[in-house]
Amino acid sequence: MPVRALARVDPAAITRNCERLRAALTGGAALGAVVKGDGYGHGAKEAARAALAGGASWLFVAAPAEAADLPGDHRVVVMGAVSEEELPGALQAGAELTVWDERFVRRLPAGTRVHVKLDTGMGRLGTRDPEEATRVAEAAEARGCVVAGLMTHFATADERGDAFFGEQLERFRAWAEPLRARFPGAVLHAANSAATLRDPAAHFDLVRCGVAIYGLDPFQEDAAALELEPALTLTSYVAAVKPCERGESVGYGRKFVAAQSTFVGTIPIGYGDGWRRGLTNNAEVVIGGVRYPVIGTVSMDNITVDLGREPWVGEGDVVTLIGAGITAEEIAGRLDTINYEITCGLTARVPREYA
Numbered sequence: 452m453p454v455r456a457l458a459r460v461d462p463a464a465i466t467r468n469c470e471r472l473r474a475a476l477t478g479g480a481a482l483g484a485v486v487k488g489d490g491y492g493h494g495a496k497e498a499a500r501a502a503l504a505g506g507a508s509w510l511f512v513a514a515p516a517e518a519a520d521l522p523g524d525h526r527v528v529v530m531g532a533v534s535e536e537e538l539p540g541a542l543q544a545g546a547e548l549t550v551w552d553e554r555f556v557r558r559l560p561a562g563t564r565v566h567v568k569l570d571t572g573m574g575r576l577g578t579r580d581p582e583e584a585t586r587v588a589e590a591a592e593a594r595g596c597v598v599a600g601l602m603t604h605f606a607t608a609d610e611r612g613d614a615f616f617g618e619q620l621e622r623f624r625a626w627a628e629p630l631r632a633r634f635p636g637a638v639l640h641a642a643n644s645a646a647t648l649r650d651p652a653a654h655f656d657l658v659r660c661g662v663a664i665y666g667l668d669p670f671q672e673d674a675a676a677l678e679l680e681p682a683l684t685l686t687s688y689v690a691a692v693k694p695c696e697r698g699e700s701v702g703y704g705r706k707f708v709a710a711q712s713t714f715v716g717t718i719p720i721g722y723g724d725g726w727r728r729g730l731t732n733n734a735e736v737v738i739g740g741v742r743y744p745v746i747g748t749v750s751m752d753n754i755t756v757d758l759g760r761e762p763w764v765g766e767g768d769v770v771t772l773i774g775a776g777i778t779a780e781e782i783a784g785r786l787d788t789i790n791y792e793i794t795c796g797l798t799a800r801v802p803r804e805y806a
């Protein structure tokens with residue numbers, strides 16, 4: 452019997468996506484796998500294991516706590532801010548830290564590996580001042596820390612043809628390349644998935660690929676065209692089938708009223724599982740290879756679909772919500788968001804199965 456909502460993750464697809472990304476890397480650049488946000492909703496540990504099997508040699512997380520308990524023999528970098536409270540845990544986990552502030556660096560124990568971040572235009576973390584960034588690296592070294600990386604992050608890598616990407620790349624290169632001699636142990640890294648796929652000049656020594664390792668398209672178009680395989684499918688099942696006569700309504704707020712008599716299937720998945728309310732009257736599911744429209748309001752625990760007047764569908768049939776031709780990109784487009792938010796948003800109520 453199917454469970455109410457299930458995310459099936461294929462680790463071999465993540466492994467193949469990593470192999471495919473590695474094959475595209477230039478100049479001996481290494482592949483870093485980003486497993487923040489519980490591996491973009493896929494499960495951080497399993498994603499990390501699969502990525503390492505595919506040739507990734509670094510792992511990146513955002514939150515300090517995400518650095519703990521990752522499998523394998525690899526280096527882990529925390530890309531996000533680390534508060535005083537979080538610092539001991541991050542160091543305990545052996546994580547390397549992203550730094551941009553001299554005062555912060557002076558609080559670190561000797562031996563800590565740090566990646567100095569220049570803000571070349573993302574406007575989030577890092578210092579915009581290249582000279583300050585260099586001073587941070589020098590302060591880290593003076594403190595006995597190891598300057599393990601020099602890094603930046605792109606704001607528009609996923610907007611093909613956007614000129615700002617090239618400006619950021621130049622700013623980073625102008626700062627980081629001359630520092631190679633001064634900090635010979637530092638790896639230069641800048642590229643996320645989009646930059647990795649878009650421009651070999653952004654590869655430097657290491658890339659930080661997240662969304663692409665999960666087989667999702669950073670450009671929100673077509674993962675298959677990039678030879679990436681989606682690793683996650685989301686399924687549920689038909690819990691109930693019943694007639695709905697003309698004029699009868701379905702769901703909260705009566706957002707669907709039958710124009711003609713039909714059958715309605717109730718599927719036990721809803722926004723409490725991360726299948727968002729914005730999909731009200733605005734999505735399709737696949738049952739037995741056929742697409743059916745979602746009708747009425749998405750509620751916390753259920754959705755309803757129009758099965759038509761003579762349904763082929765029976766109770767217990769498997770329902771595919773992501774997979775079988777429905778991509779995370781399609782769902783994201785319906786919600787005016789990006790595929791990242793769709794898989795990331797699947798809640799803990801949805802069990803992850805690995806096969």
Ligand SMILES: *Cc1c(COP(=O)(O)O)cnc(C)c1O
Pocket residue numbers: 485487513530604642643644645659660661662663669
């Ligand atoms: C999330 C993140 C990445 C990975 O981005 P993708 O688009 O998922 O490849 C890389 N670098 C930083 C700093 C990030 O926050």
